[in-house]
Amino acid sequence: MGYELASRIYEPVNSFLEKPTGGRRARRGLIEKAHGKVIELGVGTGLNLPLYREDVEVFGVDVSEEMLKKAKRKKSPARVKLVKADARFMPFPDESFDTAVSTFFLCVVSGKGKVLSEVRRVLKPGGLFLAMECSPPKNPIFRGFLSGLSALTSRLTGTDFRLDVGNLLRKNGFEILEERSLVNGAVRVLVAKPSSEP
Numbered sequence: 001m002g003y004e005l006a007s008r009i010y011e012p013v014n015s016f017l018e019k020p021t022g023g024r025r026a027r028r029g030l031i032e033k034a035h036g037k038v039i040e041l042g043v044g045t046g047l048n049l050p051l052y053r054e055d056v057e058v059f060g061v062d063v064s065e066e067m068l069k070k071a072k073r074k075k076s077p078a079r080v081k082l083v084k085a086d087a088r089f090m091p092f093p094d095e096s097f098d099t100a101v102s103t104f105f106l107c108v109v110s111g112k113g114k115v116l117s118e119v120r121r122v123l124k125p126g127g128l129f130l131a132m133e134c135s136p137p138k139n140p141i142f143r144g145f146l147s148g149l150s151a152l153t154s155r156l157t158g159t160d161f162r163l164d165v166g167n168l169l170r171k172n173g174f175e176i177l178e179e180r181s182l183v184n185g186a187v188r189v190l191v192a193k194p195s196s197e198p
């Protein structure tokens with residue numbers, strides 16, 4: 001699916017799914033934890049931008065011009081800079097950010113291992129990784145449904161609901177500090193940090 005179409009339908013679809021499931025509240029709670037200099041991966045239409053605290057500086061990265069155009073229109077209490085870049089090759093120096101944020105980005109991007117090694121590189125020692133991502137739900141019928149749906153969505157948008165974000169982070173050198181589930185486990189909200197042993 002072209003990013004122009006995706007950028008038009010993303011917010012209505014997201015609102016429909018997130019508002020009744022508590023996802024919007026969870027997003028707010030997660031983004032409030034961002035501090036200092038923040039890198040947001042796959043910033044998209046900028047849904048998180050209004051939720052940052054005013055004392056943070058946010059660099060929002062996305063590959064899509066159309067998504068970034070929408071994000072530019074969002075008001076934010078924080079200082080925001082939007083950058084067209086691929087999160088697998090980020091144009092930032094080592095150890096330059098206090099917080100990295102990923103909401104529904106790891107379940108879309110290809111080359112997840114490379115993205116996470118970039119996150120480890122650009123985070124300062126003691127930096128936090130805040131994530132809200134897909135994960136397999138506990139209910140086997142729901143899990144089967146999302147697995148089937150992934151066959152279609154992974155081709156259309158890259159979205160793979162089979163991602164287990166907790167395992168992905170642990171395998172790529174992160175320690176999970178906090179984790180909570182929404183929607184029967186289909187969405188996980190995590191606070192992590194690079195582990196001392198990669």
Ligand SMILES: C[S@@+](CC[C@H](N)C(=O)[O-])C[C@H]1O[C@@H](n2cnc3c(N)ncnc32)[C@H](O)[C@@H]1O
Nearest residue numbers: 042043044047062063064067086087103104109
């Ligand atoms: C599902 S959207 C999520 C947007 C936003 N984070 C949110 O929570 O609403 C995924 C975003 O990742 C972007 N994206 C995909 N691959 C990327 C990459 N390699 N580097 C940077 N952005 C990428 C897409 O353009 C899209 O805007």
